[in-house]
Amino acid sequence: MSQDTQSSITAQEYISSQNALEKQARELMPYDPNTCTYSMGSIRQQIYACLTCLEKTNQLSGVCYSCSIQCHHDHNLIELFTKRNFNCDCGTTRTQFPCSLRSNSKDDLPSNDNIYNQNYKGIFCDCSKPYNPLEEKSNMLQCIFGDQCNEDWYHDYCIMGLDHYDVDDTNHDDNDKSVNKLDSLGEPEQDAQTQLEKNLQNNDSIGDKRKQDDNPDDQDSEPVLNGFPNLDDFDCFICWKCINHHKPIFDKIKLNNEIVLTTVDKITSKSLIERNEIIKSNTNSLLHKKRKIDYDYSIFLKHNHEENFTYLYNTTTDQEIKSFLQTHPHLLKDEPIYEPPQDESDDDNSSIYDLGARAINNLPRDKAIEGVQAYQNIKDKLKEFLKPFAKDGKIVGEEDVKGFFENIKK
Ligand SMILES: [Zn+2]
Ligand SMILES: [Zn+2]
Ligand SMILES: [Zn+2]
Ligand SMILES: [Zn+2]
Ligand SMILES: [Zn+2]
CATH class of the missing domain: 2.10.110 (Cysteine Rich Protein)
Incomplete structure (x- = not known):
């Protein structure tokens, strides 16, 4: 704002931008916060x-x-x-x-x-880490089943049995390029394991398995770990902990490709060592023994899985599956999520805006919050100050603004 009218704004313009910011705050906190559930x-x-x-x-x-x-x-x-x-x-x-x-x-x-x-x-996943939205690079998924994990959230790399997520390749050397145990998860008994075994034999740290993305054109797309299903392709997932608790049932369900998009094995160094022990103890029936290794696995459900679970429930002759689905009805139709009533108020003095903005301060969401926060600090004073200008359609000049901030300082 200056005396030059070209770079000044009218109160009306200011109010428009204020409304836009308030709309943003409402979008982050859209509900009327007056009923405790x-x-x-x-x-x-x-x-x-x-x-x-x-x-x-x-x-x-x-x-x-x-x-x-x-x-x-x-x-x-x-x-x-x-x-x-x-x-x-x-x-x-x-x-x-x-x-x-x-x-x-x-x-x-x-x-x-x-x-x-x-x-x-405040901690999440099998690795029990706090969640920091500003630093978290991996995708986190909530287990939809939840009877063992209580609907915990999981890092994609932890679902795969990796120690950490690292798509940042700024400090890798060429040796790392051969290290990608996820390349062939579709064939878990073959290449991926051979690769991992090699690493184990070389005494490599198991944690040093980064996904290499050598294609610079992919920089903008959301990075998905190699071997991990595309986020758009599935609706939700069930963690290996919940699956292990109902293993015989899920071993059957995972074969139903109307319901299940894919499974992801959790291949850890421990499971590979166990596998090596079995192979060592009986080399004659190696192939047979290989198949006997049971990796923990997670299931990724298709978008229409509820419909197909319902169909399965209605048509199956397998009493085990039937009673399992009966005791877990949310697989057939998930309970709707309670939503508080929408905040209908357009009044910029409404409680939702002020309280919402305060609450946002405590919930790390996005960079937008910083803007809302800074704005909130001077909003009320500035509004009072601009009222008379808005009334008369007067332009706000440099002197006016200086005066305003001097007043605040006092
Ligand atoms: Zn309360
Ligand atoms: Zn409450
Ligand atoms: Zn984790
Ligand atoms: Zn779970
Ligand atoms: Zn409290």
């Missing part, structure tokens, strides 16, 4: 783990969307996305924190249905 009981909903309350009470807890904004906005929250069968802990003895949306919440007891896995401590 506690009274709805155990439902499938968006849950936020509160690490501040954990520190204070030494008890794991999860709170609903509204409570994350209204009651725990200045706490350290971890977004867990959806969990099934979960009831908000805000205001109960778990958080020991009065819920501002429920009166007398201090008398409310936490639900016995709630199950707390490591996610409620």
Whole structure:
């Protein structure tokens, strides 16, 4: 803004850009945050783990969307996305924190249905790492089955049994190029394993298996690990931990290619060493023994898997499968995710904007947040200041702006 009208903005222009920013904030936090879901009981909903309350009470807890904004906005929250069968802990003895949306919440007891896995401590996956959206390069997937992992999230590389994800090839040397155990996962008994065995024999660190992407043209596309299914090609996945708990059933289900897109073996150094032991102990029936190795595997389900699970349920004569599907009905039709009512208000003084913006501060989402944050800091003052200009359609000049900031300093 300067006295030169060419580079000044009118209050009207400023208000338009303000509205655009507020729209952005609403898109990140689109719901009306005025109802705690506690009274709805155990439902499938968006849950936020509160690490501040954990520190204070030494008890794991999860709170609903509204409570994350209204009651725990200045706490350290971890977004867990959806969990099934979960009831908000805000205001109960778990958080020991009065819920501002429920009166007398201090008398409310936490639900016995709630199950707390490591996610409620802010850690995820088999490798138990915290999630940092600004640093995380790999794709993370939530297990849709969840009865062993409680709907945990997994790194794609951990699903494959790799130690770490590394598509950054800035400090590799040429020797690394031969190291790609994922090339032939479709034929897990052959090349990929031979490669891994070689590495084991060479005493190579098993962690040094990076995916090489030698094609610079691919830089823009989302990197998917070699041997990992394309993210668009499947709907969801079931982790090896949940599968191992129902192994005979999933060994049958994985053969149904109406339901299953593919399976991914978790080939670790440990499973290869075990395999070598078996081969050593009986070289005569090597081929036979090779087939007996059971790798842990994860299943990737097709987009229409619910429909086809339902068809399987209705038509199968296999009583084992039938009763399995009966006890896991969410495979046939998943429970809808509870959504709080949409925030319909267009009023830029509405609670959703201000509270949402505050809550966003505690939820690392994206770079856009930084903008919203910075903007929030001066929004109210600037709005007051610009009101008279907007009224008269007057142009905001340099002196006006200087005056405004001097006033703020005072
Ligand atoms: Zn709540
Ligand atoms: Zn809290
Ligand atoms: Zn609350
Ligand atoms: Zn992991
Ligand atoms: Zn699982």
